[in-house]
Amino acid sequence: MKTTQSLLTEISTLIRKIETECPELYKHLDESPITIPGEKQPNVDNKALENYLQTLKDMLKGYKKSPD
Incomplete structure (x- = not known):
């Protein structure tokens, strides 16, 4: 199992990659329901x-597969 720090690093790296390589997709990250917690103090565990990391990977994979 990955540590919290390694997961956060991997998430940050992937978000930077999306931002630089797929700016159209990056604009929609704020709209993803996964980024909007439904609780006042959500429990964010590993x-x-x-x-969340898998969701980002799936979004990127789907974006790259979609025709231009």
């Missing part, structure tokens, strides 16, 4: 970070 599982939540892993899920």
Whole structure:
């Protein structure tokens, strides 16, 4: 299992990659429901970070597969 720090680093790196290589997709990251917690003080554990990382990877993969 990855540490919290390594997950955050990987998330940050992927977000920077999306920002520089896919600016059209980057604009939509704020709109993703995964980034908007439904609770006032959400519990963000490693599982939540892993899920978010996977969501980012899936979004990027889907974006790159879509025709221009």
